[in-house]
Amino acid sequence: xxxxxxxxxxxxxxxxxxxxxxxxxxxxxxxxxxxxxxxxxxxxxxxxxxxxxxxxxxxxxxxxxxxxxxxxxxxxxxxxxxxxxxxxxxxxxxxxxxxxxxxxxxxxxxxxxxxxxxxxxxxxxxxxxxxxxxxxxxxxxxxxxxxxxxxxxxxxxxxxxxxxxxxxxxxxxxxxxxxxxxxxxxxxxxxxxxxxxxxxxxxxxxxxxxxxxxxxxxxxxxxxxxxxxxxxxxxxxxxxxxxxxxxxxxxxxxxxxxxxxxxxxxxxxxxxxxxxxxxxxxxxxxxxxxxxxxxxxxxxxxxxxxxxxxxxxxxxxxxxxxxxxxxxxxxxxxxxxxxxxxxxxxxxxxxxxxxxxxxxxxxxxxxxxxxxxxxxxxxxxxxxxxxxxxxxxx
Amino acid sequence: xxxxxxxxxxxxxxxxxxxxxxxxxxxxxxxxxxxxxxxxxxxxxxxxxxxxxxxxxxxxxxxxxxxxxxxxxxxxxxxxxxxxxxxxxxxxxxxxxxxxxxxxxxxxxxxxxxxxxxxxxxxxxxxxxxxxxxxxxxxxxxxxxxxxxxxxxxxxxxxxxxxxxxxxxxxxxxxxxxxxxxxxxxxxxxxxxxxxxxxxxxxxxxxxxxxxxxxxxxxxxxxxxxxxxxxxxxxxxxxxxxxxxxxxxxxxxxxx
Numbered sequence: 289x290x291x292x293x294x295x296x297x298x299x300x301x302x303x304x305x306x307x308x309x310x311x312x313x314x315x316x317x318x319x320x321x322x323x324x325x326x327x328x329x330x331x332x333x334x335x336x337x338x339x340x341x342x343x344x345x346x347x348x349x350x351x352x353x354x355x356x357x358x359x360x361x362x363x364x365x366x367x368x369x370x371x372x373x374x375x376x377x378x379x380x381x382x383x384x385x386x387x388x389x390x391x392x393x394x395x396x397x398x399x400x401x402x403x404x405x406x407x408x409x410x411x412x413x414x415x416x417x418x419x420x421x422x423x424x425x426x427x428x429x430x431x432x433x434x435x436x437x438x439x440x441x442x443x444x445x446x447x448x449x450x451x452x453x454x455x456x457x458x459x460x461x462x463x464x465x466x467x468x469x470x471x472x473x474x475x476x477x478x479x480x481x482x483x484x485x486x487x488x489x490x491x492x493x494x495x496x497x498x499x500x501x502x503x504x505x506x507x508x509x510x511x512x513x514x515x516x517x518x519x520x521x522x523x524x525x526x527x528x529x530x531x532x533x534x535x536x537x538x539x540x541x542x543x544x545x546x547x548x549x550x551x552x553x554x555x556x557x558x559x560x561x562x563x564x565x566x567x568x569x570x571x572x573x574x575x576x577x578x579x580x581x582x583x584x585x586x587x588x589x590x591x592x593x594x595x596x597x598x599x600x601x602x603x604x605x606x607x608x609x610x611x612x613x614x615x616x617x618x619x620x621x622x623x624x625x626x627x628x629x630x631x632x633x634x635x636x637x638x639x640x641x642x643x644x645x646x647x648x649x650x651x652x653x654x655x656x657x658x659x660x661x662x663x664x665x666x667x668x669x670x671x672x673x674x675x676x677x678x679x680x681x682x
Numbered sequence: 683x684x685x686x687x688x689x690x691x692x693x694x695x696x697x698x699x700x701x702x703x704x705x706x707x708x709x710x711x712x713x714x715x716x717x718x719x720x721x722x723x724x725x726x727x728x729x730x731x732x733x734x735x736x737x738x739x740x741x742x743x744x745x746x747x748x749x750x751x752x753x754x755x756x757x758x759x760x761x762x763x764x765x766x767x768x769x770x771x772x773x774x775x776x777x778x779x780x781x782x783x784x785x786x787x788x789x790x791x792x793x794x795x796x797x798x799x800x801x802x803x804x805x806x807x808x809x810x811x812x813x814x815x816x817x818x819x820x821x822x823x824x825x826x827x828x829x830x831x832x833x834x835x836x837x838x839x840x841x842x843x844x845x846x847x848x849x850x851x852x853x854x855x856x857x858x859x860x861x862x863x864x865x866x867x868x869x870x871x872x873x874x875x876x877x878x879x880x881x882x883x884x885x886x887x888x889x890x891x892x893x894x895x896x897x898x899x900x901x902x903x904x905x906x907x908x909x910x911x912x913x914x915x916x917x918x919x920x921x922x923x924x925x926x927x928x929x930x931x932x933x934x935x936x937x938x
Contacts, residue, residue: 292810301779301806303736304841305831305855447742448733457735464736465856467833564779564806565733577754578784579732 292481293569295604297597300480302567305464313471314482316387321489326386333378337411338368340375340493344501344658349628350648357511357651359644361631362498362660364522371634371663372494372522373404377473379490381408384471391415391466394473395459397424397452397518398589398636399431400663401475406440408473416440419458422450424588431667449582452518452592456566476519477596480567484597491525498658499529506656512537512647515660516639517610518554518589520596522662527608537609539647540599541639543585544612554583556595557603557610565593570600586615586675589636589663615675617642622665622672634663635672685772685800686825686847689724690882694937695848695904696895697884698911698930699726699776701744703753705919707761713915716927718771721934726803726906729758729777736805738859740909744916755785762797774801774827774847779815788818795822801847803827809841819846830875831855832866842878849875849883851902859909861888869901892936899937907933 293299300310320326334340343366347359364372381392392409393416396402402418409416418435422444425432435442448454456479463472474483477491495513502510513530515523517540530536542555553559556571563572565580573581573593585591595610602608618635621642626632633641637660644659651657665672673680689695698717702710710727717725730745730753737745762773775794782790782804794802802824807815812826819826825847830838832855842849851871853864868885875883885898886906898905914929915922 299811301811302808303805304808304829305833305852307808307837308833308835453733457733460735461857564783574784578780579749
C-alpha cells in the first residue's frame with residue numbers, strides 16, 4: 289500500500305502551505321505514540337478525567353422486547369462531554385502541547401467535537417477557536433453556548449452550505465494562516481494523512497475495551513458491531529480491534545436523510561463515488577463534474593459529503609458493510625431507546641440503534657450484537673421536538 | 683520554445699487570473715481578450731470548485747456565482763475553443779484535484795491539451811501526490827505547475843527540481859486575497875528556487891497594486907494577480923471587461 293494510503297484511498301491532498309505542518313505532526317506522533325510518559329499521561333486523563341473505561345451495558349429490556357440477539361450498548365455517551373469525541377481530543381491536545389503549540393482550532397458539526405476540544409483547551413490552558421456551520425449553530429444552540437462557556441471562540445461559518453464540510457474548509461483555511469502556534473484538532477478519521485491514522489489510534493480504545501468487556505461477560509466475541517458513520521471516527525474506533533476477527537460483522541450506519549433516492553441524503557457509500565476532497569481520496573457525494581453535493585441529514589454530525597479513507601477501504605475489501613438509515617428511522621430509534629432503556633441517545637448514535645434493532649430481530653437468541661452509543665442526546669431534544677412539530681425553548 | 687517559456691522570454695510576465703463563468707462565460711471570454719490585448723503574458727483560467735479550500739472570500743464568492751449560473755467544465759472547454767480562434771496567448775487552468783479527477787484525469791488533460799492549454803495548477807495537489815497527475819500531463823505535453831509556500835523550507839529544492847513550466851511561489855501564509863503588505867522573505871525563497879531549477883518563478887497571492895507589482899517583479903520573473911481582478915468582476919459584472927483591461931495595462935506598465 290502506498291504511504292499514508294488505505295488501498296487507493298487516503299493520501300495528503302492539501303495546499304503546500306500546510307505540508308510541513310502535517311509532516312511535523314506525523315513525526316511528533318510517531319515519536320510520542322510509544323513514549324511511556326506520554327501514554328501514562330494520556331491514560332490518566334482518559335481514566336480520571338474522561339471517565340474511561342466506558343461501560344458495555346447489556347440492554348436487557350431492549351433484548352427482550354425485540355426477541356432476537358442479545359444487545360450490548362457501548363456507553364461512549366457516558367464519557368466526559370457526552371461523546372466519544374473526547375478520546376481523540378485529549379490525545380491530540382496532549383500531542384499539540386508536547387509540540388509546543390498554544391492554540392487549538394477545530395471544526396464541529398453537531399458541536400460534540402467542538403465542545404470536547406474547548407474542554408481540552410480549558411483543561412490544558414490553551415487558546416481555542418471552533419468553526420461551526422451557520423446552519424448547525426442554529427440546530428445546536430446549546431452546544432454553541434457550552435463552547436463559549438468553556439472559553440472558546442465560536443465562528444459561525446456562512447460559506448457554502450453552512451454545514452460541517454464548510455466548517456472543515458474554513459478550519460483548514462485558518463490553519464494555513466496561522467501554523468506556528470496552532471494545532472488543528474481534526475475531529476474525525478478524515479482529512480490528510482496522518483489525521484485518519486492518529487484519530488483512529490486514539491479512538492481504537494473503544495474496540496479494545498469492547499473486546500475485553502464482551503469476552504468477560506459472554507466469553508466470546510459478538511456477531512456484529514454496529515456504529516454510525518459521518519466521517520467515521522466512532523465507527524473506526526469500535527471496529528478497529530475486530531478487523532482481524534473475520535467472524536465479527538462490522539456495520540456502519542450512514543445518515544440517509546429523507547432517503548437515498550432523494551437529493552436530501554448524506555449516505556456517501558450508498559450515493560457517492562471516488563473523489564478527492566478535504567485532503568483525502570475517498571468516496572464523496574458529488575455531481576458529474578466533481579462539485580461536492582450539498583448533503584442533508586437530520587443529524588448535524590452525519591451531515592458530511594464524504595467518509596474517512598479507511599472506511600472506504602474496508603468497504604472496498606468487503607470487510608465492513610455500510611447501510612443507509614433515514615431521519616425517520618433514527619428518530620423512531622431515538623424514542624425507542626429513551627423509553628425502553630431510559631437512555632437518550634445522540635441523534636447520530638440513534639442511526640446505529642435503528643439498524644441494530646433490525647439486525648437483532650434478524651438474529652437468534654444466542655447471537656450477540658454490540659451497538660456503539662457514541663453520544664448522549666440531550667443536545668438533540670429541542671431539534672427532535674421541532675421535527676415532531678413541537679416548539680420548545682432551550 | 684514552449685508557450686509558457688515564451689510568456690517569460692526577455693520580460694517580466696504579468697499573469698492575471700479570472701474565475702470562468704463569473705458573471706457568465708461570454709463575459710469571461712471578453713475578459714480574456716481584454717487581458718490579452720492589454721499586455722497579459724499568460725492567463726490563468728480558474729475552473730470553479732464548490733469548496734475551494736485555498737481561496738479567500740473573494741474567489742470563494744466568485745466560484746459560487748459561476749456555479750450558480752450553470753458553469754461546467756465542458757462549457758469552459760467550449761469557451762476556450764472560441765478563445766483559441768482569437769489568440770494564442772499562453773493559458774493555464776487553475777482548479778482543484780476533484781474537478782480533474784472526477785472528469786477523468788486523462789480525459790480532462792487530453793481535452794485541455796487539444797485546446798492548447800499549456801499548464802495546470804492544482805493547489806490541493808502537493809509534491810507527494812503529484813505523480814498521478816504529472817504522468818498524464820507529461821504524456822499530453824502539459825505542465826503541471828508546482829507551488830512553493832513560505833513554509834516549504836527544506837522542501838523547496840526537491841519541488842523546484844521536478845517543477846515544469848514555471849514555479850508558483852506563494853507570497854504569504856493563508857489563502858488567496860488582497861493583502862496590504864507582504865512580509866515573507868521572498869528574495870531568499872526565489873534564490874533557493876533558482877539554485878535548483880532554470881524555469882521561471884512567479885509570485886502570487888495578495889498582490890493588487892502597481893507598486894506591489896513593481897516590487898515583486900524586482901525579485902521574481904513574473905507575478906500573478908487573482909482576487910484584485912475577481913473583485914472587478916464582482917463590482918462591474920457585465921461591464922467588467924473594460925475595467926479589467928485598464929487594470930491589466932496599468933499593472934503591466936508597472937513591471938516593464
